[in-house]
Every structure is written in C-alpha cells, then in structure tokens.
Amino acid sequence: MTKCMNNPFQTKPTTIVNIKDETQDVRLFRLAGRVDFEHGQFMMVGIPGFGEAPFDICSDNRQKKYFEVCIRKVGGLTEKIFTLERGNKLWIRGPYGHSFPPLAKLPTKNLLMLGGGTGFITLRSIVREFIRDHRLGATDVQIYYGARDWSCLLFKDEYEEWRKRVKLELVLEKKEGDQACDLGLITDLFTIKPPKNKDLTVIMCGPPVMYKFVLQKIKALDVPDENIFLSMERRMFCGQGVCEHCGIGPKYVCKDGPVFTYAEAKLLPGAL
Amino acid sequence: MFQTDYKKIFNALKDAGYEIYAPVKTPDGIYVKAIESEKDADYSGKFPADSWKQLIYPSAEVVFRAKNDKLAAVKTKHPRVAFWGINVVDLKALQLFDLIFKNYPFYIERRKSIFIMGFSAKPLVEYQNFSFEIHSDILERLNYDLFILKRGTGLKLYSASATADRLLKAAGTKADVLAHPQEPIQEDRRVAALKKLVESSQSHPVWQALNERCIACGKCSIVCPTCYCFDLIDTVHTNEAERKRVWGDCFYSEFTRIAGNYIFLKNPSEKLFFWYTHKFSRIPEHLKFPGCVGCRRCYEVCPVFIDIEETLADLKTDKAEKSTR
Numbered sequence: 230m231t232k233c234m235n236n237p238f239q240t241k242p243t244t245i246v247n248i249k250d251e252t253q254d255v256r257l258f259r260l261a262g263r264v265d266f267e268h269g270q271f272m273m274v275g276i277p278g279f280g281e282a283p284f285d286i287c288s289d290n291r292q293k294k295y296f297e298v299c300i301r302k303v304g305g306l307t308e309k310i311f312t313l314e315r316g317n318k319l320w321i322r323g324p325y326g327h328s329f330p331p332l333a334k335l336p337t338k339n340l341l342m343l344g345g346g347t348g349f350i351t352l353r354s355i356v357r358e359f360i361r362d363h364r365l366g367a368t369d370v371q372i373y374y375g376a377r378d379w380s381c382l383l384f385k386d387e388y389e390e391w392r393k394r395v396k397l398e399l400v401l402e403k404k405e406g407d408q409a410c411d412l413g414l415i416t417d418l419f420t421i422k423p424p425k426n427k428d429l430t431v432i433m434c435g436p437p438v439m440y441k442f443v444l445q446k447i448k449a450l451d452v453p454d455e456n457i458f459l460s461m462e463r464r465m466f467c468g469q470g471v472c473e474h475c476g477i478g479p480k481y482v483c484k485d486g487p488v489f490t491y492a493e494a495k496l497l498p499g500a501l
Numbered sequence: 502m503f504q505t506d507y508k509k510i511f512n513a514l515k516d517a518g519y520e521i522y523a524p525v526k527t528p529d530g531i532y533v534k535a536i537e538s539e540k541d542a543d544y545s546g547k548f549p550a551d552s553w554k555q556l557i558y559p560s561a562e563v564v565f566r567a568k569n570d571k572l573a574a575v576k577t578k579h580p581r582v583a584f585w586g587i588n589v590v591d592l593k594a595l596q597l598f599d600l601i602f603k604n605y606p607f608y609i610e611r612r613k614s615i616f617i618m619g620f621s622a623k624p625l626v627e628y629q630n631f632s633f634e635i636h637s638d639i640l641e642r643l644n645y646d647l648f649i650l651k652r653g654t655g656l657k658l659y660s661a662s663a664t665a666d667r668l669l670k671a672a673g674t675k676a677d678v679l680a681h682p683q684e685p686i687q688e689d690r691r692v693a694a695l696k697k698l699v700e701s702s703q704s705h706p707v708w709q710a711l712n713e714r715c716i717a718c719g720k721c722s723i724v725c726p727t728c729y730c731f732d733l734i735d736t737v738h739t740n741e742a743e744r745k746r747v748w749g750d751c752f753y754s755e756f757t758r759i760a761g762n763y764i765f766l767k768n769p770s771e772k773l774f775f776w777y778t779h780k781f782s783r784i785p786e787h788l789k790f791p792g793c794v795g796c797r798r799c800y801e802v803c804p805v806f807i808d809i810e811e812t813l814a815d816l817k818t819d820k821a822e823k824s825t826r
Contacts, residue, residue, distance in 0.1 A: 320567070479787075
C-alpha cells in the first residue's frame with residue numbers, strides 16, 4: 230500500500246486567506262501557513278483533479294503566518310484557481326529549487342534587478358526584504374520593470390512604499406497621458422535611466438527573449454558573469470529533477486535552478 | 502540436464518504464485534510476454550523488441566487520490582511478477598530505475614513484488630557495447646534475485662536474495678552467492694567520454710542533418726529501456742480526484758509547453774538533442790550511471806533508421822555526411 234505519508238508527490242491543502250486583483254488577469258493569493266523559502270524558490274500549487282504548476286513565492290520570506298503566490302489566468306488550471314474564493318483550498322508542495330544569493334551576501338553593493346512581465350513577481354519578495362531589513366541599508370537597489378501597458382503593472386499600490394527604499398524605474402511598450410513611466414522596452418532603460426555605478430550585481434526574471442537582449446546591455450557594462458543571476462522557466466511536473474521536462478544539458482531547472490548565474494547558464498546548451 | 506533445472510525453478514515460481522514473463526519468439530520478433538511453461542521462453546539472449554520496463558514502471562499509475570479536501574490512501578495490491586531470463590544489459594537498465602525511484606513509494610512497493618531472474622547463454626563480457634563498460638564483476642553489481650549463466654552443457658546459478666534461496670530450496674537445487682564488491686565502482690570511461698562528446702555537440706551539423714530525417718514520432722523513447730520521463734495527469738470523478746504518473750515523451754511538443762503556449766523544444770533536432778543529453782549528460786551527471794545501455798532498440802524501431810551508435814560516431818567527426826544519407 231502506498232502511504233501518502235512519504236509520497237514525494239504528496240500535496241497538502243491550505244486555506245486561501247486573501248485574494249487581491251493585481252490586474253485584469255493576475256491575482257495575488259495569500260495562503261495560510263508557514264513556508265521557509267529563499268528568494269527565487271517556487272511552490273507547486275494546484276487542485277487535485279485539475280493539475281498543479283510551479284509558482285514563485287513572492288511574499289516576505291520571514292513571514293511566518295502566510296505566503297503569497299501571484300497567478301496569471303492563462304490555462305485550464307489557473308482558470309479553475311480563479312473560480313476559488315477566500316476560505317477555499319489550494320493544494321501545495323515545496324518549496325523547491327535553487328535560490329538567488331542571500332541579500333546580505335551579494336557580490337557588490339549595487340544591485341540592479343530586472344523584471345519583465347509576470348517575471349517581475351519573483352522580485353517582490355526581494356524588495357520586501359530590503360524594506361524590512363535595515364541591515365541591508367548599504368545596498369543600493371535599482372529596479373527595471375518592463376510591461377506592456379499601465380494596466381499590466383503588478384503591485385501598483387505598493388510602489389510608494391517601495392520607493393522609500395529602492396529606485397523603481399518603469400517602462401511600458403504603450404504609454405498614455407501622464408503615466409509615471411518611460412516608453413519603450415526594458416533594454417531602453419539602460420540609456421534612459423542608466424545604473425550609476427558599474428560595480429553591479431544583477432538579478433533578473435523574465436521571458437527568454439528578454440534575457441537575450443538584456444544580457445547584451447549588461448555585458449556592455451562589464452558585469453562579471455558570476456554576478457549575473459537569472460531565473461529560468463520550464464515546464465515542470467515533479468519539482469525534484471526526475472520527470473525530465475525541465476532538463477537542459479546536464480542540469481534540471483527545478484533542482485539546479487531555477488536561478489542560475491550567467492556563468493552557469495551560458496554553458497547550458499539551448500538555455501538562453 | 503539443465504532443462505530439468507529450468508523446469509524445477511519455473512514450477513517453484515509458479516507454486517509461489519508468480520506470473521512469469523519472458524522473452525518469447527513470435528512471427529514478428531521476440532517480445533516480453535507472460536508464459537505458462539519454461540519451454541515458451543527464448544533462451545538466445547537476444548534483446549526483446551520491447552523493453553521490460555512496463556512491468557516495473559507501468560505506463561500509468563495513481564500516485565494519490567483526494568476526496569473532500571483530504572488525501573485518500575491509494576491501496577494497490579501488486580501481483581507477484583517474475584522476470585524469466587532478462588539479460589545483463591537490460592538488468593543494467595532496470596538498475597537505473599532502482600536508482601531514480603528509490604524514494605518513490607509507488608515504485609518501491611511494486612518492486613518488492615517482482616522477482617528477477619537474469620540469464621545469459623554466453624560469457625557476460627560478450628555483451629560489450631558502445632555505451633558503457635562491462636567488467637568481469639558485472640554480476641556482483643547488478644540488482645537481481647537469481648542469475649543463471651549457461652556454461653557449456655551446464656548451468657551456473659547465482660542467488661542474490663533470500664527469496665531466491667527459498668525458491669531454490671523448494672526447487673531442490675542450490676546456487677552460489679557472489680560477494681558484494683568492497684571497492685567502489687570505477688568511473689566508466691566510456692560514459693565519461695560520451696558525456697563530454699554530447700555536451701559539447703550542440704552546434705554540430707549532425708543535429709541539423711537529423712532534423713531533416715527525424716519525424717519526432719517518439720517510438721524510440723517508448724521502447725527505450727532507460728527512458729522514464731513522466732507527466733503527472735489529473736482526472737476528476739464525481740467526488741474524488743486522482744493524480745496519475747503517466748509516461749511522458751520528449752518528442753511530443755506538449756512535453757515542454759508552458760503557460761502562454763511557449764514551447765522550448767521546437768523541432769526534431771532540438772528534441773533529439775534533448776533526448777541524447779538526457780541519456781549521455783544528465784543521467785551520468787546526476788546518478789553517475791550510464792543513461793544508455795546500448796541495446797539499439799531505438800534503431801530497430803525507428804521508421805527513418807536513425808542509428809544511435811552511428812550518430813555518436815558522427816559527432817566525433819566534423820561532418821554530417823553519414824547522417825544525411
């Protein structure tokens with residue numbers, strides 16, 4: 230008899246304590262319970278009968294009562310998740326994966342973070358730690374966030390609080406009126422709002438096409454490959470380096486990643 | 502004389518309630534099938550066209566059920582199954598499953614009910630192949646219950662489990678026991694060389710040439726004795742949901758499709774490269790074990806005759822001549 234006790238695919242129900250609409254098709258789900266995670270790690274979240282998928286945890290990583298995942302309605306599972314209400318259950322297992330470096334141990338004092346589209350979700354937990362932990366005060370943080378238009382921007386009501394601690398630069402492909410942002414692609418920010426200091430650590434999360442062009446810009450600033458951290462996305466079922474869907478060269482995105490340094494990622498055939 | 506021994510062991514397995522599977526000669530080739538008599542089995546030592554994996558790792562199985570926000574235990578009674586006459590190369594492939602799924606209860610529970618009888622009609626070093634090294638101590642390092650080695654006109658029996666000992670006692674015969682080797686297994690130089698070769702080959706013209714041939718049918722991974730990719734698929738019933746582990750196939754686009762309809766492996770060339778890197782890079786990297794056992798089933802089943810050994814040989818050259826023919 231297979232006991233659920235030691236089943237590595239075991240998933241457990243947890244209560245949705247809050248749901249917040251971030252955009253028309255993105256919702257922030259606050260789930261009850263403590264998850265000890267590091268920035269960039271992910272949870273498998275789902276509903277038995279409808280599947281599960283990996284979602285980056287985007288809440289403060291010292292929060293003990295709840296954790297948050299931000300979900301875009303994009304397929305069968307997420308459509309079902311969007312029918313849930315506060316008090317309903319989501320099923321979780323994790324956290325999984327290799328994280329970004331601890332913020333106290335970044336290689337340089339200047340941090341540039343880049344988020345493209347829903348990739349930006351992953352960076353929220355990092356911002357929250359910078360706001361909470363004053364010991365990290367010596368680190369200068371600049372964020373580039375690129376999205377399609379104003380309606381796609383996530384966590385808008387938090388920017389005021391964030392801006393007391395980090396420099397947040399927004400760039401949109403479509404800009405209307407006096408929206409407080411620049412017009413263009415995320416790569417344009419390197420010209421419009423260039424990093425003051427070239428002694429940089431870079432943390433980024435976005436679609437594969439973003440990496441391709443952003444990396445050219447970052448390399449032009451002579452940032453060492455080891456100081457560039459990026460999170461990769463692949464299809465995943467197990468989260469444990471077994472099911473094979475996320476394999477790249479000798480590595481698994483779920484287990485050896487999702488965070489890789491550029492020094493590691495550039496050696497993985499077909500990764501970027 | 503040894504036919505008597507086969508019969509005795511076979512009957513002892515039958516009496517112990519095992520369903521016995523063996524390579525069986527059919528008009529279409531040799532296949533792994535259930536047999537009723539030891540005489541039904543093929544003892545040539547040739548590879549069956551299909552692999553043994555479906556017996557140890559079925560194409561689908563339930564990993565859990567959930568009912569009313571609670572997990573329900575999955576009660577599965579696994580029948581006793583005996584492998585009758587699996588060769589050393591296929592045993593090597595099974596050992597990979599034992600390694601990968603050692604912490605997965607759905608595998609462990611089924612595995613406990615399986616009795617493995619290896620067989621070889623020829624000296625084991627004669628199974629030498631392109632993908633891994635076979636040393637004289639291979640029998641000491643494989644996972645089986647009983648191994649029968651045909652030697653001249655006699656049989657040499659090796660027991661490796663208490664179940665085998667009990668069975669042999671019931672059959673009125675005895676076996677030798679091989680000491681478990683003390684020294685750690687040496688790095689397989691063939692596996693290491695192939696790892697290096699495949700990992701550095703992404704821009705090799707061989708892959709582009711194969712792109713023109715491969716139709717991404719996925720038959721190779723179905724027959725491959727070391728392919729174990731899986732999906733987790735959910736189904737929902739009236740008041741119960743279940744999640745199943747189902748064989749995956751990296752030749753199908755669904756394999757890497759993510760939300761937003763982005764597909765990471767876009768063409769046959771990228772899929773083949775992924776398949777090769779799994780076998781020759783990821784498995785050796787993570788498990789220190791060969792990911793290909795060199796059985797050539799993939800070539801036998803391939804509708805466009807892609808020969809794995811030839812592909813690897815072509816990767817060592819600068820040209821893609823052979824693969825384009």
